[in-house]
Amino acid sequence: MPSHFSTIGIPVTSEQDFIDIGQRAARLAERHKVQNGAYYCWQDESGAALWLQLDENDQLIGINPHFHGQALFQVAILTPIKRPHDSPLDGAIRGWANGTAAAPDSGDFPFVFDLPNLALHPELHYPAQVTIRLAAFAHELTLYESAAAFAKRPDPRLQLAAQAFIPTGLFTENDEPPAAQAVFTGTISAWAQKQNGLTGQPFYWFAVETLGGSIDVVADPTLVPQEPVVGGHLEGSFWLTGTLL
Template sequence: MASHLSSIGFPVQNEQDLYSLAEKVTQKAKPIEINQGFYLYYQDPSGAAIWLHADQQQQISGMNPHFVGPSIMTVKIVRSLHKEKDHPFEGSFFAWVAPEEERDHQEGAYPFLFDAPDFLRHSHASYPATLQVQVAAFAHEIDVYPTEEAFAQKRKVGDGPEMAPESFIPAGLFPADAEETSSPTAHALISGHVLDAQKRTNQLTGKSFWWLQIQTYAAVYDAVVDPVLLRTEPKPGFLVKGSFWLSGMIMDQASEPPRTGFLRLLRKGRS
């Protein structure tokens, strides 16, 4: 079964798998100190990344995946968002893509929400602010079309919502039911042209996943896909359409230098 972790080559099926992954990551991770404790950051050569949460009692208490890719975009971040159900280290940012395209009382091409694996490093900054971010779209469902004609033909037979070849719908901002009052989520429906496609191998686990660079409306996104979701291998020039979770990192803040001795964090958390 595909998951956010398997989308970047970390096959996790149960709690023991999660602990084993945390242990492996901690041995290689770079610690970043924050007021509430530490983030432990690991980036695999494939681009797969893990952010562990370590509290002030030096216990591992959470984990978030990310993918570090080349697709950087300019957005206008309006505000941060920490929901009641979020882990203390987790949160999201509400932003507008392509803020230079302000028109019709909008602050950009379209709004969206992205979850930030290093949320606390940026949550207390002053917003609104125009910044650069790198957003990774983790596929929940995805279809691949070799041509625009194939995309258009599939659309005609009623396969899901009608979407232009390059479109972005911030589905997580709209409740499924008009009566719902649920919190917004970092999910989107995306269609676009594949600029680049590579099957990559997570060097920590030896497992493969797909990285796609997708040109959609007003922006280019990195996307990662568990191979089990694909019936057709994507290639540059193909079109894709799917449902995605969005993980984003603000690019204008330098990381703190690594420190040593952090294997004790995991050992203490286990005792």
């Protein structure tokens, strides 16, 4: 399975690669001071982004890949989520797609998304209705050239509709915290092969309409064996990362 870094054109295969890419990005990044440290955000014209985390001693403690797209998603946020191995600057939120602050659990579905910059929003209160830019990093991906091809797929996953969203990250065992993962299907309204400005490596971007709204999907080229088609469909499993407007 591709890594979240290779999904936006940044091949990382070793700890040294991780350090090198962090140093290169930091020289071009914008600094954001927060409690417990600072974020350094690098972003290029393709939308690929890295959020570097530095502690109060300016030591690198983490790097989160991200994609800054244009898709807007309405969410009622319910609670922040902390996981045992999170750094102080990691963040995740449980919410409902298209829920409201007055009735947050009355939306289309519950889900969890990670945030690369949650510490920039100490004023957040819960529940609240917010708009986010939501990106989905493909773990697995299948493309279909038309609705007819999607309907005739030989092994339809869970018999999903053409626009469906299953928040698989909520289904955990042994009281583990929920993950920012989902399986969904959707219609491709636009796509492009993009190039990461830091590495020169390609990756794919899709604008996808699915249950609940629009999502920017990005994928490692190894997951895209044929040319996508506008108006076609996709199906896959994804990591979800978002930023608040």
